[in-house]
Amino acid sequence: MLWPHARFRRARNVDLQERVAAARRETPESDAWLKLLEAALGESEDGAVWDAAVPEPAAERPVKAPVLSHAHITLNGRAARRWLRQLLTLALPQQVRRIDGIALLEAALRYDDAGLDALAQEAGADPSILRVAGQMAVLPLLQACARRLARELPPTWWEGYCPLCGAWPVVAEYTGLERKRQLRCGRCGAGWAIPQLRCVYCDETHHDNLGYLTPEGGEQTRKIEVCNTCKGYLKAVTTVRALAPWAILVDDLTTVPLDIAALQRGYRRPERPGYSLECRITERRGWGRFVEVGGGWWRSLRQGEA
Numbered sequence: 001m002l003w004p005h006a007r008f009r010r011a012r013n014v015d016l017q018e019r020v021a022a023a024r025r026e027t028p029e030s031d032a033w034l035k036l037l038e039a040a041l042g043e044s045e046d047g048a049v050w051d052a053a054v055p056e057p058a059a060e061r062p063v064k065a066p067v068l069s070h071a072h073i074t075l076n077g078r079a080a081r082r083w084l085r086q087l088l089t090l091a092l093p094q095q096v097r098r099i100d101g102i103a104l105l106e107a108a109l110r111y112d113d114a115g116l117d118a119l120a121q122e123a124g125a126d127p128s129i130l131r132v133a134g135q136m137a138v139l140p141l142l143q144a145c146a147r148r149l150a151r152e153l154p155p156t157w158w159e160g161y162c163p164l165c166g167a168w169p170v171v172a173e174y175t176g177l178e179r180k181r182q183l184r185c186g187r188c189g190a191g192w193a194i195p196q197l198r199c200v201y202c203d204e205t206h207h208d209n210l211g212y213l214t215p216e217g218g219e220q221t222r223k224i225e226v227c228n229t230c231k232g233y234l235k236a237v238t239t240v241r242a243l244a245p246w247a248i249l250v251d252d253l254t255t256v257p258l259d260i261a262a263l264q265r266g267y268r269r270p271e272r273p274g275y276s277l278e279c280r281i282t283e284r285r286g287w288g289r290f291v292e293v294g295g296g297w298w299r300s301l302r303q304g305e306a
Helices: 013-028 029-044 048-053 077-091 093-098 101-109 111-124 126-148 245-254 256-266
Strands: 072-076 169-175 179-183 190-194 211-215 222-227 232-239 279-283 289-293 296-300
Touching: 013 029, 013 245, 029 126, 029 245, 048 072, 048 077, 048 126, 072 077, 072 101, 072 179, 072 296, 077 093, 077 245, 077 279, 093 179, 101 111, 101 179, 101 211, 101 279, 111 256, 222 256, 232 256
Parallel strands: 072 279, 169 232
Antiparallel strands: 169 179, 179 190, 211 222, 222 232, 289 296
16 A cells, blocks of 8 residues: 555656656566656656755775765755655555665665665565665665766776766767767766776776677667676667766666677676765754854754754
């Protein structure tokens, strides 16, 4: 049964609505996943709560660590729980009340599958569903971080994993006339340049060990980059302009035949992220600003807080 007071934000982006509708027609079996994605992208559009939670990057972090490594994120607890209640109503309606939402966000942000599985066990939920729901739950926060921390990204980044959140890319873009290779993260939407003749997973650069697969039927804008050293693969697309963050995720779903072709030939995507984040999320129950009134400091609560 659905949570009685759950209200779902629908994404207002017309292009997104049309792409999702097309994806439903082409892959009706993906409807449950698309509902979660729609909810997450709708929440991301109304991003004030998540923009306010974007942390300052840690002053000291390890070499090659993403920007969010060792970050301390403080969330508006009420707003975060409202969002998680809505999302989990779609994914796990019977277990909504049993799942610690803040712990779910932190485990998903850190790619802590063991932590997610422990939460699932405590709630009597399907671990595989909670893993997917966790990644959708943290998407609005990560996309807010990508918007607000864009200037913090290193001007040159030689790693295959995302410079913001540590995830592997889901697609390589070849954009514009120059067709330079740009990797795109499916979690936060960040993009970063990397040399063309290089495996994003194992750094292989010898051309004899690198190649690509092309779809049948003469498709010119799609291919699959493959590495015969680590047996990894990455989908690639030629575009006029960079994909919007939402389009990266929808595009990944609608090109599943490319994944199947790669898997049938023995290639795979890594199961673990390129860099596991060491970060934490805490709850801020009263989320206002402090103003000076009559010589004293008083907290000015925002509408809806008491």
